Amino acid sequence: MPAAEIFIQATETDPDVIARGAVREAHERLLSGLADLTTTQPVAQGSEPRSAELVDFCLHEVRRYLTTADRDLYGPATEDDETRLLADALRVGAAAVNAQIDELATAGSVDAARLGVMIMAALDTQLQIEESVLLPALAGLPGVDPSLLTSGLQAYLAGERVEQSTVIDVRRIARGGRHPRVFARYAGLAPGEAFILVNSHDPKPLRREFEARYRGAFSWDYLQAGPEEWRVRIGRVAVDA
Incomplete structure (x- = not known):
């Protein structure tokens, strides 16, 4: 067997471990960013609201992740009967988060703080399902290599623009x-x-x-x-x- 095909299960060379690591890192980046931007700031101390930063993070970081996950995780999952309904449900959840981001983009600073908390809660549920349900389900499908499916997420983590190769x-x-x-x-x-x-x-x-x-x-x-x-x-x- 060629050396490139050999991996040790449950180590950093295991495709499942690679996939879980990429997904978990992406999730932690999103949730920690949202937690930082939705933390209540003491107005009495004259601190400026961070609603503009929150809007920018959601429009660019969160939406870029959702687009990548839709293509690299939800798309392949829709091709199998065992995971199609799960992928459809995740797409409904992603659409709801995107609708909240649309509302956030036009909200005032007070409403922005409330919407930020709502987006973080909805996204947290979405990401937990991806990590604990969808990814193991994809790994269980015949002929699927999870590390290949998450290559786009690895590019996302590196800050690269993800292009679909022709x-x-x-x-x-x-x-x-x-x-x-x-x-x-x-x-x-x-x-x-x-x-x-x-x-x-x-x-x-x-x-x-x-x-x-x-x-x-x-x-x-x-x-x-x-x-x-x-x-x-x-x-x-x-x-x-």
Whole structure:
């Protein structure tokens, strides 16, 4: 087995540990930031309200996290019957938090403090479900590598702008992680969008998996068929309204 595929379970090289660590770190950053900005300040001492900072944190930090989680965690979860309802419920919760952020953006300083506390409470529940229910459920799905699903969260933690790659060269991915990476990318596609898969051989086994899981919902077009490199455009079929 290649060295890149070897990990020691329950250590820092275990994919589950990597995923849990990234999710927990992101959650702690959000909740500690909100706790700091919603702490009551003594007006008698002339301290200025921090409502502007709170609005900025929610509009940028919280919303950036929710967008990343929707794509990297909720999206893949909707592709399996066992986790679809859970992902749908989390998306409802995220929509409620976003609605509160909209209200916060136009609120006065007094209402902003109240809304900040409400957002923190709602987000705390959301994040607890992600960490204690969703992530273990995803880890239990066949062929899913949680550390690949949370790569976007790791970029979020690093302050990087998360871009969805339009090309996935699976030759650079360890065996065992290739198909999960491809399916995670497919889950993030909007109807009509596509990405390009690059491989050193004809990915027929992967196509059979797509047929079994997404028959009629995906497109598969060969752009290059060997002899040393195969390129396939894989897309999510747009559904007519």
